[in-house]
Amino acid sequence: MDPPAGPLVGLKVLEFAGIGPGPFCAMMLSDMGAEVLRIDRAGFETPEVDLPSRGRRSLVLDLKAAADGATALALIEKADVLVEGFRPGVMERLGLGPEVALVRNPRLVYGRMTGWGQEGPLARAAAHDINYIAIAGALAAIGPRDGPPVPPLNLVGDFGGGALYLAFGIMAALFERNVSGRGQVVDAAIVDGAISLMTAYQGLARSRGFSGRRGAFLLDGSAPHYRCYACADGRFVALGAVEPHFYAEFVRRAGIETRDLLDQAPPSDWPAASERLAEVFRQRTRDEWCELLEGTDACFAPVLEIEEAPAHPHNRARDAFVDVGGQLQPAPAPRFSRTPGRIQGPPPAPGEGGEGRLTAWGVTRA
Numbered sequence: 259m260d261p262p263a264g265p266l267v268g269l270k271v272l273e274f275a276g277i278g279p280g281p282f283c284a285m286m287l288s289d290m291g292a293e294v295l296r297i298d299r300a301g302f303e304t305p306e307v308d309l310p311s312r313g314r315r316s317l318v319l320d321l322k323a324a325a326d327g328a329t330a331l332a333l334i335e336k337a338d339v340l341v342e343g344f345r346p347g348v349m350e351r352l353g354l355g356p357e358v359a360l361v362r363n364p365r366l367v368y369g370r371m372t373g374w375g376q377e378g379p380l381a382r383a384a385a386h387d388i389n390y391i392a393i394a395g396a397l398a399a400i401g402p403r404d405g406p407p408v409p410p411l412n413l414v415g416d417f418g419g420g421a422l423y424l425a426f427g428i429m430a431a432l433f434e435r436n437v438s439g440r441g442q443v444v445d446a447a448i449v450d451g452a453i454s455l456m457t458a459y460q461g462l463a464r465s466r467g468f469s470g471r472r473g474a475f476l477l478d479g480s481a482p483h484y485r486c487y488a489c490a491d492g493r494f495v496a497l498g499a500v501e502p503h504f505y506a507e508f509v510r511r512a513g514i515e516t517r518d519l520l521d522q523a524p525p526s527d528w529p530a531a532s533e534r535l536a537e538v539f540r541q542r543t544r545d546e547w548c549e550l551l552e553g554t555d556a557c558f559a560p561v562l563e564i565e566e567a568p569a570h571p572h573n574r575a576r577d578a579f580v581d582v583g584g585q586l587q588p589a590p591a592p593r594f595s596r597t598p599g600r601i602q603g604p605p606p607a608p609g610e611g612g613e614g615r616l617t618a619w620g621v622t623r624a
Contacts, residue, residue: 264291279420317612403473419451
């Protein structure tokens with residue numbers, strides 16, 4: 259295996275296996291060069307293709323057993339960062355909570371990933387992404403005017419409000435550690451992150467022109483110049499001509515001559531204008547629209563299926579997808595000019611490579 263590469267080379271991360279945002283945060287750290295050792299549980303099943311688990315080594319421990327718990331504590335003493343995603347109180351019951359860990363390693367950054375946070379009336383309740391973004395005010399704004407809200411996969415909660423905020427919190431704590439010499443706990447709650455992501459819309463909700471209702475806002479797919487359209491072949495394209503001069507470019511290149519489509523329609527006419535533009539887009543296939551509009555200032559793009567994205571010329575030119583161990587997958591992001599990150603290896607099987615990391619970290623099994 260090639261040596262690690264990226265701006266976080268030399269950082270030791272101890273990850274306690276979980277699902278969703280915790281592993282994705284650890285993947286981001288690994289992609290940037292951190293050495294991530296994942297503590298797996300015996301019998302823990304992983305997906306057949308578990309790309310967010312890439313770049314780790316794995317050590318299987320029974321954390322309820324005294325000897326393996328002692329080994330975990332010894333690893334905590336050597337780590338720079340700990341990532342865990344259990345319900346509040348679980349790590350404490352295992353004897354691995356922050357109060358114990360920070361005594362053993364005062365420089366440790368202890369990253370905690372939960373849905374509701376470490377405290378609050380919902381802290382110990384079971385839930386998923388859809389529930390967190392629901393009380394954040396995000397879910398209510400997504401979906402058609404005449405239908406129920408539509409969950410945007412689990413991108414806004416688990417990965418956006420969860421994993422990315424945990425990674426940001428960890429890096430902020432590491433920066434502060436350079437000044438104080440002390441670690442601390444990062445309490446990353448998905449609901450907090452989702453609320454933070456809604457900051458701009460909280461402001462808009464207090465101003466004129468934005469009601470917060472579905473099907474009534476420029477950026478929610480209601481405006482005819484900012485929405486998706488079906489083409490002659492049943493595939494879709496995305497038009498984002500928000501500014502009048504970009505919409506004018508779209509009209510010119512599309513050859514639109516219908517008088518009531520020459521300028522952007524006022525909100526009162528959005529439904530009717532959308533129907534008329536839908537008729538325009540149904541006259542060509544997606545590829546024909548791409549040939550006509552892609553790469554212009556019409557603010558246009560094809561709506562690609564997941565399996566189509568790696569083949570798009572722009573993504574190929576930027577090497578946005580890379581092959582690791584025969585698996586094509588998204589490349590590390592963002593990019594660095596001097597110390598670029600790299601996928602450090604394929605996802606490990608439970609227990610793969612972990613014993614070697616014990617030796618490298620100077621830890622002997624209890």
